[in-house]
Amino acid sequence: MLRELVKNKKLRARVLERAEEFKLNNRAEENVWFRELILCILTSNSSFISAYKALNYIMDEIFSLSEDQMRKRLRLAGYRFYNLKAKYIVNARKIYGNLKIKIKPIADYSQEEARQYIINNIDGLGLKESSHFLRNVGYFDLAIIDRHVLHFLNEIGTSNLKIKNKKDYYLAESILKSISSNLGIQVGLLDLYIFFKQTNTIVK
Numbered sequence: 587m588l589r590e591l592v593k594n595k596k597l598r599a600r601v602l603e604r605a606e607e608f609k610l611n612n613r614a615e616e617n618v619w620f621r622e623l624i625l626c627i628l629t630s631n632s633s634f635i636s637a638y639k640a641l642n643y644i645m646d647e648i649f650s651l652s653e654d655q656m657r658k659r660l661r662l663a664g665y666r667f668y669n670l671k672a673k674y675i676v677n678a679r680k681i682y683g684n685l686k687i688k689i690k691p692i693a694d695y696s697q698e699e700a701r702q703y704i705i706n707n708i709d710g711l712g713l714k715e716s717s718h719f720l721r722n723v724g725y726f727d728l729a730i731i732d733r734h735v736l737h738f739l740n741e742i743g744t745s746n747l748k749i750k751n752k753k754d755y756y757l758a759e760s761i762l763k764s765i766s767s768n769l770g771i772q773v774g775l776l777d778l779y780i781f782f783k784q785t786n787t788i789v790k
Contacts, residue, residue: 591783632666704716728759
């Protein structure tokens with residue numbers, strides 16, 4: 587079923603167009619990397635649509651808002667986890683100016699090492715959203731294991747796979763890498779096909 591989607595010329599063109607946007611982000615300035623970082627912080631434990639709406643609500647004043655003001659803005663935007671995410675965003679501001687210069691050299695050498703660096707140094711990002719961030723700034727060798735991907739994996743018979751720990755994540759990632767290899771696409775882009783299959787749209 588996924589093979590048919592990958593063969594769909596219109597959908598493949600859309601995915602490749604999105605990939606080019608991610609590659610442009612890779613060459614973009616610090617502010618673009620930071621925006622993608624905040625988006626991924628907001629996407630963690632939330633829907634992409636909700637996160638994107640919240641991001642647009644705060645982005646113009648993201649450096650001037652206090653944590654309390656950030657919290658109120660996120661709540662007004664209808665975002666659920668406004669207390670925790672306001673804290674994470676304020677903490678993330680401390681790395682602005684050094685985000686790209688720190689992460690890009692690591693990611694150019696090893697995307698897995700870059701993911702671990704992000705997890706160790708940026709509050710609010712685990713395996714999934716660190717992978718999501720790296721994909722959005724042009725790195726496609728890591729899997730983004732969200733509920734849509736898990737649903738797909740369970741549809742094809744992976745015994746009701748659930749992500750409870752790192753071991754589960756790495757297992758799911760290895761399965762997706764095998765699938766992507768068989769389909770002839772990078773695993774970071776496979777996510778877009780699966781997301782389209784589950785939602786009939788590409789927005790991530």
